[in-house]
Amino acid sequence: MAEDLLLKTALIYRKKGFSVMPVKKDKKPYLKEWKPYQTEIATEEQIKKWWQKWPHANIGIITGKLSNLTVIDLDSEKAYQDFQKKYLSDSYQTPIAKSPKGYHLYCNFFEGLSNKTRILDEIDIRSEGGYIIAPPSSNGTGSKYKWIVKALKSDIPISFINICTVPSVPSIYRKGVVTSRQMSSNVVMFENGRRDEDLFHTANCLVKGFMPENEIRQVLEKLIISWGEKPSQAWINSKVESALKRDDDRSKSFAEEMREFILSSFGVIKSSDCLQMSSSVVTRADKKNLSKILSRLCDEGIIERYGDRNGQFRRIENKFKTIQLDSLDEGSLFDIRLPFGIEQYLEIMPKDLIVFAGVPNAGKTAIMLETCRLNMRRYKCFYFSSEMGAHNCKRRISKHDSCTDWPFEFVDDFPNFVDIIQPDNINFIDYIEETEGEAYRIPGLLAKIQRKLKNGIAVVALQKNPDKEYAIGGHQTKAKPALYCTIDSDYPGAVIRIVKAKNYREENPNGYMMRFKIVKGIILIPEGTWRPEV
The missing domain is CATH 3.30.720.160 (Bifunctional DNA primase/polymerase, N-terminal)
Structure with a gap:
């Protein structure tokens, strides 16, 4: 309702x-x-x-x-x-x-x-x-x-x-940067007590307008004469030099800010993003300056132009570390147990991803919970659920006939799918939701999750449309996982298929399938054995 x-x-x-x-x-x-x-x-x-x-x-x-x-x-x-x-x-x-x-x-x-x-x-x-x-x-x-x-x-x-944050009444300028072209009606410039400040403000505005230095001095001289005072060249020089120095300092600050942002960025860098990141008001001069900064970084071999659009660049990532393979041991396997004995066919290593991509109501969560049950007394398990709340989970696991104690950590409120990863444990993510119109981001999310892992693994559930071979996000969702299985409805049960088994032992299980039923929403009952799909 x-x-x-x-x-x-x-x-x-x-x-x-x-x-x-x-x-x-x-x-x-x-x-x-x-x-x-x-x-x-x-x-x-x-x-x-x-x-x-x-x-x-x-x-x-x-x-x-x-x-x-x-x-x-x-x-x-x-x-x-x-x-x-x-x-x-x-x-x-x-x-x-x-x-x-x-x-x-x-x-x-x-x-x-x-x-x-x-x-x-x-x-x-x-x-x-x-x-x-x-x-x-x-x-x-x-x-x-x-x-x-x-x-x-x-x-x-x-x-x-x-x-x-533009002030509506004085002040009409802020930190030397003009924020409004309209003066408040109760502000009168060049009155006694504010002439020094206003003279600098005038010089500052003229510098920003690219007026030649000698002409700025003439304007300041005429202004001083206008209020009946004899022009002081020392005073005029100090205001012009201060305005020029401020403009130079700001240009340097902007250049340093842009360079730092670019050097800390990865992937595609857009000039519009650089301007967006500026902590100050961006002027036309800044935009020209940014073009010079980007060109200079291209000349230095730090970035290069990217794609067929103007203003697009990418960082050149040419640093790498070599590994002496002779000095490495073979490494230990991650001794995981999987539903229907899938582990008999392949080797899972630390840092590996396992993906179960299923259509709605075909058994994704039942398979995720069964995987958790099989491993929760052998490893520390974290179950991150974006759909199933704590009460729902408790009610569901309570229906299991042979398991009354479930020693795993359940989380249903978390900021995102990457930062919460526990690098040395088993992470269950049920499931990664796509933002409307942004399913293309899911393969990238899987890659980020894998990069966060150290000695642990991640088991991820993805949504799949009934008429599609792969999960929402397309065929690239199977690029990173060591094991990629799909789950489809097959009334009155379901069918699970091994789409990708990366490090299989002897028998190649790719393309194998098995039918199964779900009892009480959590108990998996296999129907037959693993076999190639005919």
Whole structure:
């Protein structure tokens, strides 16, 4: 039921650290006083009571420091497209929700940024003191909020922050960088007490506008004469030299910042990404400077141009370490037990991946839990579940006839699939979900998981479509695993196939299959033996 989904999702948001509250279809809170939840997250019991009282309530997430959340609210498709072009690099990732009329970008909380309406045309900010309507809520006409990008939250793009934090009343410039071309009406330049500061500001602006140095000196001289003072060449020289030095220091700082970012990057590097990473306002001069920096790094053999698009480069990775094979022992195998005795056919080594790719409801989780049962008293096992909650897992394993004690670590709340890997143990990941439209990332995730392993292994479940040979993510999902099995429904049971067995012992099991049934959702009953599929 829809109301059950709303409550379940509200509790999930709470578990992720968001402060939630019930909201009406007209976006007004049901709670007469909701400000306490800006400083304290409601308990699960309180949230359940709210949705028992208002079962069709939308989910409101209170933005700000407590939820570590600032939301960019884009009111139309055009605003979203324009925002992407101006402020988002191709590599920028953050959660994005589609609202009935526009889009919400969920970003990490930015200290000091409060709610602002119309900060730009059709763009609002929801931060400290505000709230946002979250998926799967709906408006009064039935249009729903839904996630279109699922990812870890990122910081607000630097270039957009500079707009968000422009002061509306003095000061009209910040740290020597002009932030607005409109002076506040109550600021009068060159009054007594601020002439030295304003003279430097003028010189600084003229330097940034590439005015020749001798002409800048003439402008400053005329300004001093205009307020009835005799020009001091020492004063003029000090202001011009300070402005030139600041510009030079900033250019050097920008160059160092860009070089450091490029040298710490891997894979494809885009010039737009470099500019996005700058901690200061990017000028046209910076963009020209970046082109020189990139060309210089190409000449030094650090990067090279990549692809057929302008502004794309890649790091040249030419460092390697040789290994003397004669000095190595043969290495020990990872003595794992697998369902249906698959281990009799192949050797599993430390750092290996095992993948079970199955269609929905064909037995992926049953096979994962059986693999865990077979090994949990021999190795330390961590079971990371993105779908099955702790209560569901406990209920499921309790149905096993011959096993009452399950000594493994169960985790159903974790940030991502890579950082949680325990490098020297057995890691069960059930299962890797693809973000909508980004299934192509799954092979890369598998590679990252393998790189995190040392003496341990990872057993990974993947989703598979019934009409496809491989998991969602394509044939590249079998590139890294040492063992790759698929599971398909075969009423009234299922069939498991060995698609790839990398280090087989004597008999080659590639292409072998076996039919099986699942009893009580956890007990595997083989039907026959392993045999080549006819």
